Amino acid sequence: MAHLRTVPIPRLTPGAYGTVSVGDATARKNVRIFRREGSEWFITQNDYKFTQNQLQLGLNLGIDARDTRRPGGWGGRINVRFTVHDRGKISADSVKLRVAPILTYHHSQSVQQIFTTAGNDTSNFFQSKFVSTLEASLAEMDVNYPLFEFNASDDLWAQDFFEPGYTSMPGPSGPVTLQVMIRSAQGDRVAGRQVFEYLRGSGTGAVQDRAGSRDEINSMGNLETIPPHNFNGKNYPAGRIVLGTHGAQKPYILKYMLAQEIQDPLLFDTNWLAAGLAILRKTQSTGYGNIRAFSRQNDTEGNPSDLFGILWGLHGVPSYTIDDLLSQSQIIEANANFARSIRGTVNLLKRETGIKNADIHGVPAVFRTGLTFLPNGGIRPERNNNSELAGSLYPASINGLILSTQYLAPNPWGPVVDGRDIMADAVSEVYGRLGFKVNFVDNWNSHHTWGGEVHCATNTIRNGSYRWW
Incomplete structure (x- = not known):
């Protein structure tokens, strides 16, 4: 899992909320985004709303892929968008990521x-x-x-x-x-x-x-x-x-x-x-042409049909x-x-x-x-x-x-x-x-x-x- 962080946003009103989303449908089904709460990680969907308090502390996120790069299919590229809503205004930032190759x-x-x-x-x-x-x-x-x-x-x-x-x-x-x-x-x-x-x-x-x-x-x-x-x-x-x-x-x-x-x-x-x-010709030329070409003996144990x-x-x-x-x-x-x-x-x-x-x-x-x-x-x-x-x-x-x-x-x-x-x-x-x-x-x-x-x-x-x- 790769880690994603957002910087703390201190001056937000109580009604402020944020989302972390992947817009492309193909990319979204091939990745999972997690949020950390305490010592646990929870899968987070596009419509999950982060609260004012969470945004003020900064988000601790993780992301992993559910598939690899595929020929003629998903190429592993995604765009993760972080959006904050406060007092009728919308601020957003995004980062482009790609699944690592096999x-x-x-x-x-x-x-x-x-x-x-x-x-x-x-x-x-x-x-x-x-x-x-x-x-x-x-x-x-x-x-x-x-x-x-x-x-x-x-x-x-x-x-x-x-x-x-x-x-x-x-x-x-x-x-x-x-x-x-x-x-x-x-x-x-x-x-x-x-x-x-x-x-x-x-x-x-x-x-x-x-x-x-x-x-x-x-x-x-x-x-x-x-x-x-x-x-x-x-x-x-x-x-x-x-x-x-x-x-x-x-x-x-x-x-x-x-x-x-x-x-x-x-x-x-x-x-x-x-x-x-x-190497065989050299051995032959030195007078050893009459020796066995293979030094191994046949096995006498096991299933004989496997041998012969x-x-x-x-x-x-x-x-x-x-x-x-x-x-x-x-x-x-x-x-x-x-x-x-x-x-x-x-x-x-x-x-x-x-x-x-x-x-x-x-x-x-x-x-x-x-x-x-x-x-x-x-x-x-x-x-x-x-x-x-x-x-x-x-x-x-x-x-x-x-x-x-x-x-x-x-x-x-x-x-x-x-x-x-x-x-x-x-x-x-x-x-x-x-x-x-x-x-x-x-x-x-x-x-x-x-x-x-x-x-x-x-x-x-x-x-x-x-x-x-």
Whole structure:
């Protein structure tokens, strides 16, 4: 609630009265005005009359919004009018206000809470195992952020059915912040209801834009935020939103984020994605081409059908060698194509943000095609099992959870040479140069096999007490 005050008006007659009103009908239904009496606050309508005594003391008022800025709807602007009637004369003053924008967090903001989805031994053995491994990894990293487990849905993707955001305004001791959970614009994605059922409360709001389709492009894992920066005479104090498009198809949430007018969205064409061959070639050239390309063993516990009996996904760990992998011309050609797509994305980032080559650090990755997803899982039929769209062959270590100076990455299970996972070592070396300590967590069966990783399985609330104005 924002505070409003009026200065005391000492020379008023006993019949004097005042009103505080918002004239525009749309604006009025979207805000509430409060008056303070003693220690309590009371909702105050346009026709409420403040007495001579109240006006002489000065009014202590508050105002809050009942909605956010909306595309094609209320833009958050209001005009509050203070009117005083005395001895047949009318005096008035007004102030223009606007509801603060909804903003999304960037990874330079410190973590305050972590989210994931719960699992159990009967319905999802591997998710339950992932949560236990996640908790153990966080303990090993000596991070004490509270971990919230959604448990009212079998939806695994805590990154996708909502995006933690915030709104803030100036306060006497710095920004006053309200957490706002943004449900994905996927009306039939039941898991998203949990932000209203379990997260909304004191200090935390929840919001949903108009309901879009269940299409994966509307999952909130498709939204990230570039940290604050200045470039080409433009200032982005809260950073810029990044959204992936599929050619001409844009995410439903785009118009809502544009309506906030602060984090100017930057669009990337990720149509080549379904959601590090060099290091393998180097290993092959040193005489280790005959070792297994994947160091992980198959699980022997859990429901065997979850491993081997389902038609979709990459179930079970491939047994082929590095030589076998590098002899697959389709994979080699596909990775060359995807590398060009990555370079195009990097070049767009350089043009839009001013980053240089020295700011860009490569993490080893190998892509595969033909990834097949669950029916009715938000993947369009033409994108399912598509030979031209990329999925990660190894667990994608770039798709992890950033925790200030530590990074929780999916274990890539790369080839082991002289007792060392060459993929994991390469990842640790890259992030180590940037000041991050890397811990690895196994998400092969819980998420990688379904086309996602640690980042997709988690979410975070971060510290939003920074000025955006």
